[in-house]
Amino acid sequence: MADLDTIELVKDIDVDKYKYGFTTEIETELAPKGLNEDIVAFISNKKNEPQWMLDWRLEAYRRWIQMTEPTWAKVHYPKIDFQDLHYYAAPKSMSGPKSLDEVDPELLRTYEKLGIPLREREVLAGVQTPRVAVDAVFDSISVVTTFKDELAKAGVIFCSISEAVREHPELVKKYLGSVVPQGDNFYAALNSAVYTDGSFVYVPPNTRCPMELSTYFRINEKKTGQFERTLIIADKGSYVSYLEGCTAPTRDENQLHAAVVELIALDDAEIKYSTVQNWYPGDKEGKGGVYNFVTKRGDCRGKNAKISWTQVETGSAITWKYPSCILRGDNSRGEFYSIAISNGRQQVDSGTKMIHLGKNTSSRIVSKGIAAGRSDNTYRGLVSAHRKATNARNFTQCDSLLIGDKCGAHTVPYIEAKTLSAHFEHEATTSKISDDQLFYCQSRGLSQEEAVTLIVNGFVRDVLQQLPMEFMAETQKLIGISLEGSVG
């Protein structure tokens, strides 16, 4: 039944493949091009940040200038000129306080067009179901955060990170950079120096967050980079599910997106983090598109903590992203479910790291890569067990599907077992859509494209099931769009 729905959904899709490619005409305030200590201070000043935050940024900047760009990933792109970018871009109308009534209607229309519910009233009236609290980030600035009051009743703090720096400095000071330090890698250092906005979540002890939280990232302005920073803390015994979505307009130049996401799960806490990444992938010839260089890491700091990453990667010209779990607490668990689809000239180098440090820790990795067109799709992952990580368990499965003979699918797993009681299993397969399956579907009256979508949806099913309900249908549709034109 679900499969039939998928085909219906795919039918609805119009010819224009990337439907989020429109631009919002809005007056924008930009920082001067380039990056130096003054720009870092400019950003910090714009955000009304305290001195300690500026110092932290400057320290990151000083480390960044001494670092070199990583080249080990299996992606190729012309050298990025980091001095030719605007590191801050914000709609001019956004200087005042943020209540929904005061938000520029042009921005609201943008989010409406993207299908993101920002009006609580509509959501409550049942126009938009189900209930999801949203933090909407437009270029360098958080536009609005919904359902704040209701969440506050439960004790959950959900706001933009700039607000958190001002309102909850003790939490930010304690946790920011504790999972991804300033000097962790080239892009993390860059992000630490110039991050502009992002979300902050704190779930107090023994609380189950009453609704799904989500952030919607939109890059609009030309020649800008988006550097968002997300920090999620689940205190003892709490639970939170968080969704992230991203889009960008169609532009023939490349845009840079270097984000850092830090998750911290204390004793018995659970964080579920889902991403649907649909940045503009560039056109057929590989012109334009977003460079997506992201550092995402979760730390199971307490006993019995659990962190689960689910990602659907369909966009971006280049993806460089390894959501990881540090399994520090005893009995903690990490999960990584991924669907990475590449078409056209997209290049994906993505995977995960599961670092087992505590006793009886377990992890599970299911990665499904689909390469079509002239794209390259690489899974790169590490599973390691420290000497003291007795009884560590890992199961890894990475499957790749190739559509067409011009694309590439690669697997680069690293397995490090430093203790005898660690049991690791890893398997990987690469195959194509079998002609028999295709023929069978077509003989039942499906077109070739419908048949491919159907088969691919079956291939990624294990991962789809991990997504929150409302994302599932959306994702199935997205798979259809992403693979359009890949056969025949």
Place this chain on the structure above:
Amino acid sequence: MNIAVNKTLAELAYDGMLLPHPRLEDWKWTNLRVLIDRPYPPRLKVAAAPKEIERLLKRDPLAKLAQARIVFVNGEFAEDYSNLPTDGDVRVRHHLAPITAEAEPVLDMNAAFATGGVEIEIASNIDAPVAIVHVATDGEARTIATRHRVKVADGASATLFETHLGEGAYLANSVVDITVGANAKLDRVKLEIESSSAIHLAHAVITLGANVLLRDFTLTSGARVNRQNGTLAFKGENADGKIAGSYLLSGRQHADTRLVIDHQVPKCTSRELFKCVMDENARGVFQGKAIVRPGAQKTDGKQSSHALLLSETAEFDAKPELEIYADDVACGHGATSGDIDHNHLFYLQSRGIPEAEAKSMLIGAFVGEAFDTISHDGVRDVLTRFAGKWLVNHKEEAR
């Protein structure tokens, strides 16, 4: 470090700062800058008494299985101890062939320092195995480098043994370049049982023609530090190559195998199977990479590496890579790591088998799967006995 102007780049690579370091992806887990603990000067002549050589030669477990034996003592061809094949279809020439493969640290070192080598040409079906035995006698720390070339003509078939053993501290660098012609068949068995204080670096370059059947097996049990590179290139369709290996490591031994299977043409089959046992503080590394080039459709490639850790401090690292540019292929890999299944051990003990013996049986069964890929019955028996005694032997040595 004394860098002389008249040295080649390869020589500098060895004694200067150009040794591979862990920031090079292929050398991530083997840091030669730390593992090579002292200078191993090249081309150092060490006198060896005939008695000593004979005693060492007797240690070769495959000695009785091969009629034709080509012996190298301390990197030099030793005609007196060799028993060259009399069959006209096997031609052995004492000759140091140039290196044809791409630059690589082990090859560079060999290019600079190799002192001896043979070229073996096999023209037809040879039943009797041909063995190359490398012996290092006790003496000053030094580099011993050899380089051989083996050509199996179209339609020919042969069995090739390679043994490396010795005493004392030395660095052995062994390169073999093997070309197997169309419709030919080659069985290669390599036994690495070097001295426990030696360093063994090796590189095998293997090129296969159409319809070739290759069986390659390496047992790694000797030497303090091991690094063995292998490249297998499929140049003709319908070839079938199987590369297997076993590690039996204890003490502070370190073994790293880096294989690159390069499918350049369609319809070839490749299999890799590594069964590695690590005890005490030993560290085993397996890095396998299967490349399927554009157009190499109908490739069937499977790779698996399995580790059995016998102690809390043993370590296994694996990196089974796939790099695929053709869609109509069936490729996969599997890697596992774990300890002895306690239920199995309990079962055997409940049947009255002492623990040590039960462990030996389970280890034997574990590595046995890799031995099964060897077609030569005699070799399989020898290796099975070797593995059976390994656990008891190394425990006794440790005492």
